[in-house]
Amino acid sequence: MSIIDVEGVTKIYRQYKRFPGFAGAVRSLFTRQYTEETAVRNISFSIKEGEAVGYLGPNGAGKSTMIKMMTGILVPTSGSLHVLGNVPHQARKPNARQLGVVFGQRSQLWWDLPVMDSFDLHQSIYRIDERRFRDNVQLCTELLALSDFLDKPVRQLSLGQRMRVEIAMSLLHEPRVLFLDEPTIGLDIVAKDHIREFLRTVNREKKVTIILTTHDMKDIEAICPRILVVNKGNLVYDGTVASLRQKLGNEQRVTIDFRYDPGEVDVEGLSLLEDNGPRKTFLAARGGTVVFELVSRMAKRYPVEDVSLEGADIDSVIRRLYQQLAEQDKSKIQIS
Ligand SMILES: Nc1ncnc2c1ncn2[C@@H]1O[C@H](COP(=O)(O)OP(=O)(O)OP(=O)(O)O)[C@@H](O)[C@H]1O
Numbered sequence: 001m002s003i004i005d006v007e008g009v010t011k012i013y014r015q016y017k018r019f020p021g022f023a024g025a026v027r028s029l030f031t032r033q034y035t036e037e038t039a040v041r042n043i044s045f046s047i048k049e050g051e052a053v054g055y056l057g058p059n060g061a062g063k064s065t066m067i068k069m070m071t072g073i074l075v076p077t078s079g080s081l082h083v084l085g086n087v088p089h090q091a092r093k094p095n096a097r098q099l100g101v102v103f104g105q106r107s108q109l110w111w112d113l114p115v116m117d118s119f120d121l122h123q124s125i126y127r128i129d130e131r132r133f134r135d136n137v138q139l140c141t142e143l144l145a146l147s148d149f150l151d152k153p154v155r156q157l158s159l160g161q162r163m164r165v166e167i168a169m170s171l172l173h174e175p176r177v178l179f180l181d182e183p184t185i186g187l188d189i190v191a192k193d194h195i196r197e198f199l200r201t202v203n204r205e206k207k208v209t210i211i212l213t214t215h216d217m218k219d220i221e222a223i224c225p226r227i228l229v230v231n232k233g234n235l236v237y238d239g240t241v242a243s244l245r246q247k248l249g250n251e252q253r254v255t256i257d258f259r260y261d262p263g264e265v266d267v268e269g270l271s272l273l274e275d276n277g278p279r280k281t282f283l284a285a286r287g288g289t290v291v292f293e294l295v296s297r298m299a300k301r302y303p304v305e306d307v308s309l310e311g312a313d314i315d316s317v318i319r320r321l322y323q324q325l326a327e328q329d330k331s332k333i334q335i336s
Pocket of ligand 1: 057058
């Protein structure tokens with residue numbers, strides 16, 4: 001069952017031009033000139049209950065704008081948008097009970113109150129049944145290791161501790177959908193891993209639908225089988241990381257250690273990437289002869305000692321996609 005339906009959604013920001021100085025201010029009052037910026041351009045997709053979807057794109061691509069529309073904070077300029085069967089900005093109250101939202105850069109916690117008091121307030125605002133509330137606090141405390149700072153005021157928490165608390169709080173009312181905007185930004189590796197593991201558990205075991213924006217590909221690898229990639233407001237890819245890798249070329253890096261520097265090496269199907277004398281790294285052409293065959297051809301002609309292969313990791317797949325988009329300015333071309 002589809003839980004989020006986005007059809008031809010566009011968001012245009014309009015900003016009125018201000019003219020400098022006093023005369024300019026007066027002029028601004030009478031001439032309402034404005035600039036327009038299309039942050040989201042005719043985007044369509046749907047998300048099923050229980051999915052975990054990564055929403056990716058370079059800076060300024062329109063990710064936060066889309067999340068804000070899905071959570072009802074912003075109103076689309078055109079198109080139709082439904083979350084849990086409701087139009088989000090018209091159903092902020094009914095949807096609030098079923099949505100959880102975490103904005104990495106902004107807090108929903110009461111700064112001066114101890115963490116547990118924030119949780120208690122959340123319980124009364126969302127009218128969470130006492131037993132469910134206690135169970136959920138206990139589960140989050142365990143899985144996110146919160147027990148050491150439940151009685152500390154939020155302002156005293158480190159960024160990593162605060163993010164764990166933010167995520168716990170967003171789940172106490174058992175939402176069906178959880179939106180996270182850069183939930184691991186600025187955190188150390190241990191805190192990131194903790195949060196990823198927790199989100200994966202919440203998605204797989206509690207079947208909470210997750211939509212997440214991030215610039216950290218490890219978040220995607222750990223949590224999201226499906227990605228939506230946006231660029232300059234356009235949706236340019238909707239599918240799995242694996243099939244994006246296929247589409248962009250399932251290339252392999254081949255690093256060869258030679259017994260001594262063989263100088264220039266020429267084997268069809270392998271192009272030189274890095275030359276460090278006796279250690280050289282090549283890129284195996286895609287769709288060509290299998291790498292094993294290329295390496296054995298190499299070994300027949302050159303003093304090969306050792307070989308290691310490395311497939312393109314998700315970071316380099318996405319980097320390549322962004323590079324392609326930047327080079328060709330393919331903002332209107334679909335890759336999927
Ligand atoms: N309130 C606003 N008024 C005018 N323009 C805006 C507003 N908010 C965002 N924009 C513009 O819309 C575009 C998309 O912004 P958005 O914040 O959605 O991007 P993003 O993909 O989340 O970027 P980032 O990865 O940098 O957080 C940007 O060019 C931004 O300058």
